Amino acid sequence: MTDQSQQLESITQKEYKAGFVTDIEVDSLPPGLSEDVVRQISMIKNEPEWMLEWRLKAYRHWLTMDTPEWAHVHYPEIDYQEVSYYSAPKKKTDGPKSLDEVDPELLKTYEKLGVPLDERARLAGVAVDAVFDSVSVSNTFKDKLAEEGILFMPISEAIQEHPELVKKYIGSVVPHKDNFYAALNSAVFTDGSFVYIPKGVRCPMELSTYFRINAANTGQFERTLIIADDDAYVSYLEGCTAPMRDENQLHAAVVELVAMDRAEIKYSTVQNWYPGDENGKGGIYNFVTKRAACRGESSKVSWTQVETGSAITWKYPSVVLQGDNSIGEFYSVAVTNNMQQADTGTKMIHLGKNTSSTIISKGISAGRSQNAYRGLVRVGPNADNARNYTECDSLLMGDTCGAHTFPYIEVKNPTAKVEHEASTSKISEDQLFYCKQRGLDTEDAVSMIVNGFCKQVIRELPMEFAVEAQNLLGLSLEGSVG
Amino acid sequence: MLEIKNLHASVDGKEILRGINMTVNPGEVHAIMGPNGAGKSTLSNVLAGRDGYEVTQGEVIYKGQNLLELEPEERAQRGVFLAFQYPVEIPGVSNIYLLKAALNAVRKYQGLEEVDAIDFLTLVRDRMKLVKMDEQFLHRNVNEGFSGGEKKRNEILQMAVLEPALAILDETDSGLDIDALKTVAEGVNALRAEDRSIVMITHYQRLLDHIVPDFVHVLSEGKIVKSGDKELAKELEKSGYSWIHDAPEGQTA
Ligand SMILES: Nc1ncnc2c1ncn2[C@@H]1O[C@H](COP(=O)(O)OP(=O)(O)O)[C@@H](O)[C@H]1O
Ligand SMILES: [Mg+2]
Numbered sequence: 001m002t003d004q005s006q007q008l009e010s011i012t013q014k015e016y017k018a019g020f021v022t023d024i025e026v027d028s029l030p031p032g033l034s035e036d037v038v039r040q041i042s043m044i045k046n047e048p049e050w051m052l053e054w055r056l057k058a059y060r061h062w063l064t065m066d067t068p069e070w071a072h073v074h075y076p077e078i079d080y081q082e083v084s085y086y087s088a089p090k091k092k093t094d095g096p097k098s099l100d101e102v103d104p105e106l107l108k109t110y111e112k113l114g115v116p117l118d119e120r121a122r123l124a125g126v127a128v129d130a131v132f133d134s135v136s137v138s139n140t141f142k143d144k145l146a147e148e149g150i151l152f153m154p155i156s157e158a159i160q161e162h163p164e165l166v167k168k169y170i171g172s173v174v175p176h177k178d179n180f181y182a183a184l185n186s187a188v189f190t191d192g193s194f195v196y197i198p199k200g201v202r203c204p205m206e207l208s209t210y211f212r213i214n215a216a217n218t219g220q221f222e223r224t225l226i227i228a229d230d231d232a233y234v235s236y237l238e239g240c241t242a243p244m245r246d247e248n249q250l251h252a253a254v255v256e257l258v259a260m261d262r263a264e265i266k267y268s269t270v271q272n273w274y275p276g277d278e279n280g281k282g283g284i285y286n287f288v289t290k291r292a293a294c295r296g297e298s299s300k301v302s303w304t305q306v307e308t309g310s311a312i313t314w315k316y317p318s319v320v321l322q323g324d325n326s327i328g329e330f331y332s333v334a335v336t337n338n339m340q341q342a343d344t345g346t347k348m349i350h351l352g353k354n355t356s357s358t359i360i361s362k363g364i365s366a367g368r369s370q371n372a373y374r375g376l377v378r379v380g381p382n383a384d385n386a387r388n389y390t391e392c393d394s395l396l397m398g399d400t401c402g403a404h405t406f407p408y409i410e411v412k413n414p415t416a417k418v419e420h421e422a423s424t425s426k427i428s429e430d431q432l433f434y435c436k437q438r439g440l441d442t443e444d445a446v447s448m449i450v451n452g453f454c455k456q457v458i459r460e461l462p463m464e465f466a467v468e469a470q471n472l473l474g475l476s477l478e479g480s481v482g
Numbered sequence: 483m484l485e486i487k488n489l490h491a492s493v494d495g496k497e498i499l500r501g502i503n504m505t506v507n508p509g510e511v512h513a514i515m516g517p518n519g520a521g522k523s524t525l526s527n528v529l530a531g532r533d534g535y536e537v538t539q540g541e542v543i544y545k546g547q548n549l550l551e552l553e554p555e556e557r558a559q560r561g562v563f564l565a566f567q568y569p570v571e572i573p574g575v576s577n578i579y580l581l582k583a584a585l586n587a588v589r590k591y592q593g594l595e596e597v598d599a600i601d602f603l604t605l606v607r608d609r610m611k612l613v614k615m616d617e618q619f620l621h622r623n624v625n626e627g628f629s630g631g632e633k634k635r636n637e638i639l640q641m642a643v644l645e646p647a648l649a650i651l652d653e654t655d656s657g658l659d660i661d662a663l664k665t666v667a668e669g670v671n672a673l674r675a676e677d678r679s680i681v682m683i684t685h686y687q688r689l690l691d692h693i694v695p696d697f698v699h700v701l702s703e704g705k706i707v708k709s710g711d712k713e714l715a716k717e718l719e720k721s722g723y724s725w726i727h728d729a730p731e732g733q734t735a
Binding site: 428429430431433434435436437438439440441442444445448449451452453454455456 | 530553554559563564569574579583584587
């Protein structure tokens with residue numbers, strides 16, 4: 001092995017900088033899943049009867065389903081009776097009282113990621129009121145949204161306050177029967193976000209979990225529902241780039257987006273959950289179902305994701321292009337290192353006429369990781385003049401990792417145009433040497449080259465998020481060099 | 483500034499440099515000429531610290547320090563600059579981004595703060611004039627889609643911004659038409675300074691009409707077979723490289 005590739009090796013042997021544990025008391029149900037548990041969750045949340053019925057229907061269907069095994073990932077069988085399905089943090093009175101009590105190393109990581117000060121405090125488990133006036137911050141924000149008639153709240157709250165909307169849309173994009181994890185989520189979801197943008201309203205700010213109250217514990221089974229009515233626009237940022245205190249192994253979220261006539265939804269994710277150690281011990285199984293319906297004519301949905309965390313990622317944010325002239329986009333960066341496995345991609349289902357979709361996927365593999373792109377482009381018989389452009393690029397760091405591409409194309413209309421381009425490259429020693437000759441150390445050089453490789457995706461992210469994502473890409477591949 | 487003593491280096495077990503001796507003082511411009519395959523790029527790569535070259539004998543002292551024990555980036559931060567014969571493309575990374583990162587890396591070593599955005603732009607604009615580059619180059623990806631001449635000018639722009647103590651220019655003239663050659667030469671001439679040494683590697687004499695060196699060395703089969711002043715280059719021009727094999731210093735097998 002050359003020095004260069006040894007350096008690359010050591011650089012990609014980073015440690016998870018945020019593998020911290022915060023002891024907080026939790027109210028939780030004992031492990032195990034049954035109709036009773038589903039009923040209890042619904043009761044704790046004080047849900048109406050129809051919601052409980054919906055959950056039970058999903059649960060009964062889930063019992064008849066098998067774990068999907070087609071993805072290019074390997075893990076020991078999960079015992080669903082070992083998992084606890086409800087866990088809420090108690091009052092955080094035992095947490096650190098101020099930032100002074102928080103591990104400075106941890107704060108440095110947040111700083112490096114560009115997490116705002118207030119957010120750092122929340123993530124570190126500081127009792128929020130001790131640090132900043134969360135009430136006034138979130139109220140100012142809420143007032144502004146209310147003026148526009150925008151609803152933005154935890155889905156549990158929406159079930160209480162706007163049952164007619166939730167009832168109308170929940171499961172309308174991802175039915176409870178859709179897949180194993182979606183069924184499980186439908187039965188036991190604990191919370192998540194709900195967004196409704198009324199007709200003709202452009203949401204005046206990026207909606208993010210950073211602003212959302214009650215965001216500290218999003219739980220394993222998150223459920224998010226976003227509806228943009230006719231001519232509405234919203235940009236939603238999911239999660240935060242900083243690490244989550246999540247000791248659970250399994251994370252099975254469902255996200256549903258609905259775009260009506262001429263509406264547009266931009267959904268951006270930066271995911272940095274615990275990936276497990278370098279031997280593949282621990283880490284989150286991130287099995288997520290994300291789907292959007294471009295229901296109205298000329299509607300548009302863009303998914304942008306930067307995935308660097310989790311031991312296993314199984315995720316295919318998709319768009320069903322029902323409305324004529326609707327547009328679906330998928331921009332993705334997936335980084336895998338050490339023993340991480342990612343099987344991610346998208347589905348673009350063209351049903352309406354003149355629908356178009358764009359898929360840009362960038363996979364970066366290091367260590368002994370496996371990184372797969374899996375994408376489906378389907379053009380239905382009525383989808384005249386459908387267009388798709390797909391570009392999948394893989395970057396390999398070292399020679400013990402793997403990159404795989406599984407494109408599926410099903411075209412049932414002769415007027416469709418589907419283009420697919422794919423490339424695989426190794427991070428070039430010439431590029432590294434060039435940067436080093438200009439004074440950059442190996443880490444900075446790798447970070448710069450990788451960020452360049454991902455530029456098409458990063459530039460789709462909202463500004464603040466893009467900066468965080470760039471830092472995160474550097475951090476994810478950072479080692480103990482220097 | 484730079485002292486190379488009996489430097490031997492091999493690639494894949496094959497000896498390419500076979501005992502190079504050379505001293506470069508501050509402010510001097512040295513030209514190294516030689517036929518293709520003589521080892522010119524190998525010498526510049528060894529000086530810059532590229533992987534894959536094994537130094538089997540000899541030493542290189544730069545500013546009183548053993549250069550060969552430093553990492554490539556450490557050499558760069560200490561003022562060793564290599565203008566590449568084949569500058570590499572870096573997709574998605576803008577020229578200005580690399581320039582700024584490079585300048586900050588050097589400044590960090592010097593104990594200076596990161597350069598202020600306005601100061602940086604002022605500096606870069608000023609240096610771009612030296613090589614007659616258009617501002618739009620700053621926002622293009624590093625060397626991506628650049629013509630041969632643009633790549634070479636870009637190397638000199640980087641040199642102008644980083645202000646190295648020792649610049650090694652590897653065939654900066656090759657592939658340039660006469661106008662581009664003049665532009666590059668003017669840029670380099672403007673960067674000549676009392677405290678800066680330049681080692682110019684070239685295959686052709688014509689560059690030396692535009693950048694007049696203090697010394698000329700002829701490299702052949704891994705050795706410097708003749709050294710002299712700029713007149714030596716003229717001689718070479720007249721008789722080509724074949725005569726060097728018969729020259730008394732050319733003790734090649
Ligand atoms: N990476 C390499 N592997 C094998 N041989 C090499 C390598 N680099 C250079 N050489 C050989 O070393 C000799 C000198 O090459 P080089 O330094 O590029 O010459 P110049 O720049 O003078 O044209 C040539 O014979 C070339 O084939
Ligand atoms: Mg050469």
